[in-house]
Amino acid sequence: MRAHITEHDVIEIARMARIRLFEGEAALLAEELEEIVGSFEGLLDLDGSVAVKEVDR
């Protein structure tokens, strides 16, 4: 499920962190962050096991 991050969210976080954003940057960051956060889905799907074997070289 894609995260929904608004321009308002970004402005609020920037205010908390005392970061100066440029005009229009909040909207761009919101869009970019939605994509980044969406890419973390793989974290919820970790599987596999360790395998060790000799290599004949």
Next chain:
Amino acid sequence: MSFGTRPFAALGASALREGLLDGQFSAREAAEACLARIGRYDGGVGSFLEVTPEMALRAADEVDEKVAMRRFEELGPLAGVPVAFKDNMNLAGAHTTCGSRVLAGHVARETAVCVQRVLDAGAIPIGKLNMDEFAFGSSTETSAFGRTCNPWDLERVPGGSSGGSAAAVAAGFVPIALGSDAGGSIRQPACLCGVVGVKPTYGLVSRQGVEAFAESLDQVGPFTRCVEDAALAIDVLAGRWSAGAWQTELSRAVRDDVRGMRVGMVPSFMDVAGLSGEMREAVLRAADALALQGASLREVEIPGAQVAMDAYRVLGPCRAFENLACFDLARYGVEDAQKLPLAVGAEARRRIVLGGYLLSTDEGARYRSAAKEVCRRIVDDYKHAFGSVDVILAPVTPRAAFRFGEITDPTEMHLSDMFTVSVNLAGNTAMSMPMGLGSQTGLPVGVQIIAAAGGEREMLRAAAALERAIGGPSVAPLFSA
């Protein structure tokens, strides 16, 4: 400038000490030669943010006085060796900016423990080195104070975030520089600049007095042009040396051979899309070189490493947000801190806002929890692997140094650290070892040697064996005159 038949720039710490004790040159002469070289060439590299000649010459005179009085028992293993520091490490009386305009003009009042240990060992403090702003980057392009160029090709990045440290050693300005590594910030620039770069075991070196990016991941380590110097520097940083002794436990251990050493390879690392042919070849050549010297090769897998980058991209920004939110600007001499919006750069803004989002939402909590689980898995994966092997060989970074501006997508930039972050998440030690020049680009390539926490001895033994087989790193040709 040269001493005898050897160009000064090419000398490592051991050779410098020998020259000093043999009376070939004084510590002041060495320091002056170092400062002159920086003055002459660093304009084209941009590795230094600040040079500290007064401190350097004062420290050099103290060493010379001890030599003149034959008080050799008071000299540390880095006596007379010029060393420079990443600009997130405090050196009292010098600026600490972390590459950020926010801290421009800030002069440190105290000296970081890691810096003090190097100075106590007799090193000569040459200055502070450029870095990505608050260590947010992999190319040193995000520094507020201009770019650092790769000494092997001035149109290319040196890597980052400790790009100034790697470039200063590659250009022959100093034999040892300190950097910090939260996800690959020592190993990746070391690889791109063709020098040795070590991330010690988490907790081995004190971080007190080093401005934090992510405390749970950060570690201070050395850049050098030979393995023995790296071994020496690690022991000094860990406080494991005695006055009057020129060798340390690790610097002696690098002479041991690798017969019987069990070396692991990670097939899934080697099959990653985007790994360049020449970086892949570098790892395979390293494996062959170790096998020829008596090591045995095995395959191991670190399944958690597949999502290590995502875990790092969740946890790193959270720590960054917390650090900057807690940033007490008054401590840095910035007045009316609450009213002053931090004038941080674009990459820092991106990471801080991402961190704020992940720390303040339910969705963020879910990812943070998953990222921490990934860390636990990676710790177990490595523990399991190191039950069967002594060291693991892996790529350092997917490709050789790229051109300035070539990578603008932050996600793509993050991929520079795709082979290194799992080591930070697990708290292991790892290093980048130069493997000559790549067959495709003609630029430096390298191999990553990973060992279990506390496994520096095995790791450095393997590195020294590669150095004997492949040849050690050299000063970049543009600066070898």
